Amino acid sequence: MADEKVYLEKSVETLENGSSLTPPVDHQTGSVQLLDSDHVVLVPTPSQDPKAHHISFRFLDPLNLPQWRKNAIVLIVALYSSFAVLATSGMGAIVTEVRAMYPPEDAVRVADLLTYPTLFMGIGNLLAMPLCVAIGRRPVFLASLIVLVASGIWCACSKSLSSHIAARDILSMAAGQSEALVAFMVQEVHFVHQRGRAAVWNASIQGVGMGAMFVATTYLVPAWGVRWWYGVITIVNGVLLIVAFFLVPETMYDRAVDSEVDRVVTITNHTLDSDRYGARTWKDDLKIFHFTPRWNETWIFYKVAGQSFCVPTIVWFLLLNGAFLGVYVFHSSTFAPVLLSPPYLFDFDFLGYVQLALIVATMIGLPILGYGSDWIIKLMSRMNKGVYQPEYRLFSLILPSIVAIVSCVIYGQAAQHPEKWSWTGIAIPYAAGNFAFMGANTVSITYVVDSWPAEAGPLLLIVAAGRGFISFGLSYATVPWVELDGYDGAMRTFAIICGVFALLGVPCYFFGKKMRVWSQKRFWPQSC
Template identity: 45%
Template sequence: MDAKETTDAVHHELAITKPQHHNPTGTVTLLEDGEVVLIPTPSPDPRDPLNLPQTQKWVIDIIIGFFAVFSVLLTSGMGPILSTIMADYEYNPRVTDLMTYPTLFMGIGNLIAMPLATAVGRRPVFLASALILMAGSIWCAASQSLESHIAGRDILSLAAGQSEALCPMIIQEIHFVHERSSKLAWFSAIQSIGTAGLTIATAYLVSDLGWRWWYGIFAIASGLVFLLAFVLVPESAYPRPTDAYNGLVRIYHEGEEISVVRATEKNRVPLDYNRYKARSLSHRLRVFHDHARDWSKAVECWKQMGQCIMFPNIIWVVLMNSVALAIYVISVTEFSPILSSPPYDYKTTSLGLVQGGQIVVSLLMIPLLGYGGDRLYKWIARHRGGLAEPEVRLIPILLPIAVMVISSVIFGRAGSHPFEWSAWAIITTYSGIYFAFIGIILIGYTYSLDSYGERAAPILVLICSIRGFISFGISFGVTKFVTEQGYQGAFNICTIIAGVISAFGLFVFLYGPKIRAVTMKYAVDNRTVET
């Protein structure tokens, strides 16, 4: 490969030097002279993913969003057709394994694929995941036994796990900090709306074509995603100096600082077509890129996971994700039995329509938590002399926390006393719990990525894999827990736990800068630029 393809930022050569004095990782100058500073600082390389045209970035977001839709649908969207499948397998109790094991294998998939993506690049892992999703769906459609069906779902779930960590990581790498919340919100909305809509359609599709063609149709859809991704989704990994994550790049010559480069929305770094090659179709279609291939990074990623899970703020984010997921899993498991029983007596097709509420709350999330979060981030920075702290990202989490607590209490009471509550008490709070779940995930991702930009991969793996393992464990005990405690008792317990964990967010908000300062030596690589 030409040397021009491996150099970085204004950047003639990446070098490891003695650490420079910095603010805590994540504390950045977001505004300068009224202009938004571009963070990370883009390089003059036309092939830098941050320099992609905005339209192409949207295309990438949409493609990986649809990959996430089919991933979540194939792993979690079987609920409306489970009774049909159980009848085909003569009510074998192991049929429930088709629903419970995918979350486990999604977590395992993250632990395998994300370190691999740091070693060989995001593009080959994403393309392989789309192919495996398609192949696993075909396997399930053609399976001749329950055991084979379960195995096929486990395989496709390994690939589907990339919708949770790899996809947000790609979004993080092609967009700047000041737009990160809104872009992640759009990704989440595409995933949620698409999954909800197709879940509603699933019952009708299976009644007409059978459950095997349900897999067949989405195998074809996954294949189309692969083809689109192969042509339109380039490699998003790009080597950057540590300073780029602070919004400026210091250029050194023989150890002496000779210049500082900062880019803004109006004054970007000029593209250098003399030192670097222009974007080309052959470059975009290449699966493996030399600058993204380093097998030692896989081992380093696992090591960094061990370090990051000890960060107090990351522990809190993981716990918030986990408690929100726990409440959502219980509501998903129990809303159907409640609404299908007296006095509501909802039919199966009507139960599927309940998912439509998720479409509404996903659309609300975009302006409230997505664009709203980004605007709040910039507004507070403007009133702090341009300085932005990741903890500002946590302020909007108050809304999903409040919705989660209120919805959980009402859901539990309505479930225990159905003759005293309208069916809408279940339907609206079920949607409210989902809003809280995706909102807490969105804000947790944004805060973590803003705090530790150079540790995106290990942090996303921790959040997603632990969340998957907890979901797997909960799925085995939900029925017993609710039976013993009752709906009201079960949701009261969950609400108390959620309230206690949420309260620790105040500690993270107040002491986040100190936590980031202490953990900084484990979270930055101190790469610099040497001429």
């Protein structure tokens, strides 16, 4: 890190001569050479070994997977996330049918089926993410799917409300890995210049999947009942478990022990030396465990997670994601009662079609945001003599921030004064709020992984689990908040909060690099 200035001075000369560069010595803090002459440098540096394993840790470099396999991984984990989130958060649209399953005196406790899942998703993150370091990503991901299938069957067959609540809590803990773990795995199989689009495709598939299932739910539940709603979700998770066993390999790779990490590899000269190392086989990928469990790493994980609260950028991302998620939670919790009431008087079946707005926003907005993010970092890196700084990702927050603020204002007015607004004043801001959250989430993920690659797991845990706890608090506060300030007052407050946190992105852009370097020196010098 101390040599960065010298490196940057040399980079100007070497780029002008068209020669290759050695990655900067502070690559662990995110400042990396992304462009070499006219070519994109592959960051992180992939191994030439198709299997790329080591004597003590038999890691297989996920960056060397063929593109079709990477696409399959994104599709599988995105569908897993989609149905996990649907099972935990999708009950709001069918709560009337759920209440009908139990005696009237249990009506208050039925709310626990809707509120507690977000809390237990956060708890699931706290428990599972450290295990990803101790035993690997693949066994934790497969175990999560197994628990989802088992708890889904339990939910469908539960005979009492207490049993149903307990089953949903276990299901939600397994679904929690749809946040930090899935994001981590998607990032690990892609290079820096691909991470923006990969994260957005992951989010897009989730959005389309959830939207389609929300529409289907309004027909499935009245016809087959709530138990078969769980049944369909469980069957899909069972299929995903089988497919994931064959197609989702271990994505963990310890580049700190890779002797080739200082090579400069571009998209034009990366080759695999199968003759020297041997070809990667399905037998290699199907292994569940690739190394002896390192249980001491779990305590280090929690230590790093605790230290991250001292890093202003991480705290900002946590609060920003919490605020944007709060907007979506508020919209998703209130849109149905508003549209079912006068003057809109929607039929229950029509509520599912409101989710089509989510699908449209996801299919159009998020891919543009993802490819735009990768285009911006290449442009900014070219302007910076080929050197990439993670702060370039923050430009992609501008659109989601504007959308979040505008959606708050319109939704609040339409919900409070429905006689003056069309139903689209509810549906469109609802979809826009979801787009804003997913956009902020993808930017946060890519920034964290690019800035602190060695500590990305614990830091993603703080962002993902933290916003889950924030969401849990907001889910309890929504009804009394509306009663106190009205929809327009609550949404006005949300708009101000989102605007303030969005503006904090300006100092984070200008001082983000200093905070990255300071945090590495102060807390994690072993990563430098």
